[in-house]
Amino acid sequence: QVQLVESGGGLVQAGGSLRLSCAASGRAFSRYVSYVMGWFRQAPGKEREFVAGIRWSGGSTSYADSVLGRFDISRDNVKNTVYLQMNSLKPEDTAVYYCAAGRRSIVSAVAGLYDYWGQGTQVTVSS
Numbered sequence: 001q002v003q004l005v006e007s008g009g010g011l012v013q014a015g016g017s018l019r020l021s022c023a024a025s026g027r028a029f030s031r032y033v034s035y036v037m038g039w040f041r042q043a044p045g046k047e048r049e050f051v052a053g054i055r056w057s058g059g060s061t062s063y064a065d066s067v068l069g070r071f072d073i074s075r076d077n078v079k080n081t082v083y084l085q086m087n088s089l090k091p092e093d094t095a096v097y098y099c100a101a102g103r104r105s106i107v108s109a110v111a112g113l114y115d116y117w118g119q120g121t122q123v124t125v126s127s
Contacts, residue, residue: 002024003025003026005025006119010123012124012126014089014090014126020121021082022084022099024101034055034056034057035056036055036106037056037102038114039051039098040098041095041097042096051084052067052072052084055107066092070089093123100117102115
């Protein structure tokens with residue numbers, strides 16, 4: 001099993017910034033297994049959507065068009081933590097943000113291809 005714990009959500013004004021963290025742990029989270037990490041979000045009444053993803057090994061990244069140039073995903077291999085730096089936040093970024101881990105080598109925007117999920121952290125952007 002892999003455990004994912006998100007933190008860093010909160011209330012921010014439009015134009016502001018937040019940094020989300022996702023700490024990964026568990027015996028299954030081994031350096032011998034290829035993982036990708038993803039951030040997804042879900043607003044009330046909407047489908048869960050891909051935000052950004054990163055390969056744990058190599059660090060290649062992928063972003064949704066709606067956040068490209070505003071959000072940055074990174075990882076710390078020593079701390080087993082993935083970050084999502086969110087800048088120039090907009091009210092439409094308001095959602096519950098979820099961290100996910102998938103046993104695969106290529107980042108995917110499809111939520112069903114991820115094997116482990118965190119509990120989510122609320123991000124609210126006021127206008």
